[in-house]
Amino acid sequence: MKEVVVLSGKGGTGKTSIAGSFAALAKGAVLVDCDVDAADLHLLLQPAIREKREFWSGQVAAIDESPCTKCGLCQELCRFKAIKDFRVDGTSCEGCGFCSHVCPVEAISMKENMAGYWFISDTRYGPLVHARLGIAQENSGKLVAVVRQQARELAQKQGTKYIISDGPPGIGCPVISSISGANLALLVTEPTLSGIYDLERVLGVCRHFDVPPLVCINKCDINEANSRRIEAYCQAQGSRVAARIPFDRVFTEAMVAGLPVVEYSRNGASHQIEALWKQVSEQLSG
């Protein structure tokens, strides 16, 4: 079982459109949406939910007003500034439990926090493991770890060859949780100066976690000079541009139709995505 994770650094470069197309091309892979706080892959794959589970993320402090003597020790010691006027701000609390431990009158308890749901669903391309992080919740990295673990177990049980994972933007906690231990990272970029800067940083993450990268330039004709710059940069970094996909309205049209690009259209961009999947699957198998 081999896992490819689709990342980008910069958001909106086409990760989900590519991952959704890979799902259709791979036929029978286990699919994962690791972008747990703004998940979109389900909009292309139309999953039927088979299992729904609660995600318990950790703890949040709660102050019981009656024993509280307002001594202020908790406020003084909390490094996350999560306690103000003897109330806990749940969006700032990181669940360390320091306050609860030091409170001289034991007025602070730690409450388990239900921070979202994860699902195992059936799609016409194979099982999809996905999640929905609760509103303004933290610990998205932990939820990513949960969905990836579920996907691995499913793939093992079914003897599946590939896991295709749609990753989040950025380079922080959920990205690190998505990439660690993957066999290949496909980096979808665009030829804008922002795209290039963000690609450099996400390539750094691949190096840091020792996951081989492969690069795809989407909307390559928006700025041909920048596209060439990306190719030269990747080459210098010992990485490779595996596909160049010109700007194509088919990406949006397919999204509106609720289909992966390769199913919606048989022309242009679809050919490039097919050729890209061929390279990705070869590299995973090799």
Next chain:
Amino acid sequence: MIISIASGKGGTGKTLVATSLALSLKDRGQVQLLDCDVEEPNDHVLLKPVFTSSEAVCIQVPKVDEGKCTYCGKCAEFCAYHAIAIFPKNVLVFPQLCHGCGACSYLCPEKAISEERREIGVVESGNAAGIEFAHGKLNVGEAMATPVIRMVKAQANQRSNVIIDVSPGTSCPVVESIKGSDFCLLVTEPTPFGLNDLALAVETVRELGIPCGIVLNRAGVGNSGVEEYCGKENLPVLLTIPLDIDIARNYSRGVTLVQGMPHWKESFINLFERIQESAGERSRSLKR
């Protein structure tokens, strides 16, 4: 006034809106731009600021003095992040897992734990085209963006209008960035992904009790879902930017919307005035 610019979905145009809004306001008084997308900051790519100061962002991680340590295991038992492991004659600290809460050093009965600073990022500040500017950069390989975001926000100038560029998504970095804003502008595109993620962002902003309005970018593609949603949810669409290949080309070269097409400046000033009205209405209704 503090205006944050978020989106849910990435790549909808937050940076485009943040930079052009800041540039349009600079002749009308002090304006400051804070790029809180510390994982992938991009405002500097367009504005090419001159930085006058650079400060490391550090968190405090435990350092165990094994001469004093009795391997009692209290610290490991206590640590919610499993950042310390105790063996019969050995202590292991995992600094990457540590959130820097400080509990272990405070609670150690032998006073064997002190703290040392571990750098996780940097905050740079300076000036960009007449705008006060600051951004944060999370070091590559680091997971925790929020301490860097907190330090970027600490640069806020109380006398200025402050514009905060936010990372995509809806989880902790976004909450940390938009908290305390007077108004949140949500930039979206008229596609099913744009709509799905906008709805999540709206829920987040409402949870925090911040008034919000919409910028519809790349109008003309996709479908009418976003507009119908905004109508139903009573969300004002404060600015519409059409899908325009020239805007995309300028952006790809690092040219902001108002620099490439100066006639847009008026639209951004108008946008700011509408934000002021909305935020003002709200503060009046709160006083009532």
